[in-house]
Amino acid sequence: MSIGTPVDPVPLVVQAALAAASDAPGYPQTAGTPALREAITDWVTRTCGARPGFGVLPTIGSKEFVAWLPTLLGLGSDDAVAIPTVCYPTYEVGVRLVGATVVRTDDPARNLDDTPVKLLWINSPGNPNGRVRSADDLREVVAWARSRGVVVASDECYLSLGWEDQPTSILGACEDDTSGVIAVHSLSKRTNLAGYRAGFVAGDPVLVADLLALRKHIGMIVPTPVQAAMIAALGDEAHVREQRDRYAHRRNVMRVALTGAGLRIEESRAGLYLWATRDEDGWATVDWLAGHGILVAPGDFYGPAGKQHIRVALTATDERIEAAAERLSIA
DSSP states (O other): OOSOOOOSOOOHHHHHHHHHTOOOOSOOOTTOOHHHHHHHHHHIIIIIOOOTTOEEEEESTTHHHHHHHHHHTTOOTTOEEEEOSSOOHHHHHHHHHTTOEEEEOSOHHHHOTTSOEEEEEEESSOTTTOOOOOHHHHHHHHHHHHHHTOEEEEEOTTTTOBSSSOOOOHHHHHTTOOTTEEEEEESTTTSOOTTTOOEEEEEOHHHHHHHHHHHHHTTOOOOHHHHHHHHHHHTOOHHHHHHHHHHHHHHHHHHHHHHHTTOEEESOOBSSEEEEEOSSOHHHHHHHHHTTTOOOEEGGGGOGGGTTEEEEEOOSOHHHHHHHHHHHHTO
16 A cells, blocks of 8 residues: 555457557657547536636646756746645655756745746645645735745645535636646546556646647647547546546545554545554654565655655555555554
8 A cells, every 4th residue: 555556357349449559650640639639628627627728738648747847948047836735645756857956835826926936836635645625725826926926836636526515616716817826637537547557637828829839849749549548437427426426435444454463544635545653753654664574665755744644545455445444453
């Protein structure tokens, strides 16, 4: 339970679409086929509540986009990038690649007035802690960023996995003005397509066009069969509901097991992880769980603020989840 990699089958409708498009001798379209652009646009409008006028662009999963966005924006050593206090490590890696300064904050509107921030990453639902930002919070962040010319990148890869809280897309919060804002989405979790490398971004049409112009020349192109698979995935919600039900069951089993073993679950109101603590160094908790045959990630992998926490991924089979719960019951 240390790595959030999907273990459940790729939906048959997606597999069939990939296979049907396998005879693809020509170069793919970096912008995506017209059918894929339409499928992404329809999904973003339907799911994120975005108004017409935004741009869309397929990506080779979301990780490459996260890592290379500071480079694609032309940032350098004189710039700063703000990331959450605990977050996906690739945000920081992308900043280090361009030699910019990393600033960690969960409240940019109050903490960054004197910092030369050019890019702000937010993540809702959050990885690793499952934090969910409200629509009002998102609007406040966007207003602050626009007043300073800061690009806002909103990682929304877990948008379909709301539990106690229902996540809001930044595109819905922005209503009909997406200037300076881009949302990042992935099919890895909602559709089990981590092995396909299928993602996309949506938002400010000018920014999306600039990113497209660069990506054409550096080979950041989604393969044609994967584009066809994405169309099938975005057009079918039945498999998403089925996968969500699987994760809901696994989450309930692990919440009971962890709290019964003396751990406290914090935040974790959406997403694919449980953020837990025993009020000790997270590595000590990792060691204690490893002694019972359960592997989890230490919280400080995601930033110094996570040093007393662990992240428990729900991407394990039902059998492994039940086994872990049984081991915890006799711990």
